[in-house]
Amino acid sequence: EADIYQTPRYLVIGTGKKITLECSQTMGHDKMYWYQQDPGMELHLIHYSxxxxxTEKGDLSSESTVSRIRTEHFPLTLESARPSHTSQYLCASSDIGEQFFGPGTRLTVL
Amino acid sequence: LAKTTQPISMDSYEGQEVNITCSHNNIATNDYITWYQQFPSQGPRFIIQGYKTKVTNEVASLFIPADRKSSTLSLPRVSLSDTAVYYCLVAVAGSASKIIFGSGTRLSIRP
Known part of the structure; x- marks a missing residue:
């Protein structure tokens, strides 16, 4: 089983709040990714490292930012959340092979 | 970027073999073909990866013709728990920047 964790699993927050979604992996993988996925829709890569x-931006433009200070940690931050940020955020990591995904954070901005 | 095309949805019955085909006409020499499975409200899970010919593991087989412009994921004797979305990806092994999941194929298995 992959050891990649995301917190929180669910977050409901008001407009204008600053939020940080946490992602950690214990596999020592160099590469890490953030995807955004709306229900029933495609996954879109928004950041990778x-x-x-x-850190680099992915194919889908996002107002979020990321940092990679430690190998195992890849947090995503939204400085001012808006309803358009409502989505599921999936974190993944990989070595040279397949990606391992975390359980995701479902974000709702009111 | 190598774009992939898959059927939007497929239906089958328990115990049947299911084959999902993916087209990737502009696949590059260094690209590998990878399939993922995703259940609702979960992250995708790796199924199988191949470069050419046939690859088999404990859950699936992957058939890749010589021209590599398509690939077929084969799921033997499916069960209800195989109901999920299946994604075909084409990318250089280990690449982070050129990974496109696409729309995937929504597979529904009926009793």
Whole structure:
């Protein structure tokens, strides 16, 4: 089983709040990813990292930011949440092979 | 980027073999073909990966013709628990920046 964790699993928050979604993995993987997925829709890559101090934006433009200070930790931050940010956020990590996904955070912004 | 095309949905019955085909006409020499399975409210889970010919593991087989412009995921004797969305991806092994999941195939298994 993959050891990748996301917290919180569910978050309901008001507009304008700052939030941080946590993602940690214990597999020592260099590559980590954030995806955004609306119900029944495609996954869209919004951020990825090749390693510590390396972050890049993905194919889908996102107002969120990420940081990679430690190999095992890849948090995603929204400075000012809006209803359009309501979605599921999935974190993943990989070595040279397949990606391992966390359980996701379902974010609702009121 | 190698774009993939899959059927939007498929239906089958328990105990049947299910084959899901993915088209990737502009696959590059260094690209691998990977399939993932996703259940509702969960992250995708790796099923199988291949480069050419046939790959088999304990849950599925992957058939890739010589021109590599398509691939077929084969699920033997499906059960109700195989109801999920299946994604075909084409990317360089280990690449982070060129991974596109696409719409996937929604597979429904009936009793």
């Amino acid at each position: 090749y390693g510590v101090n390396s």
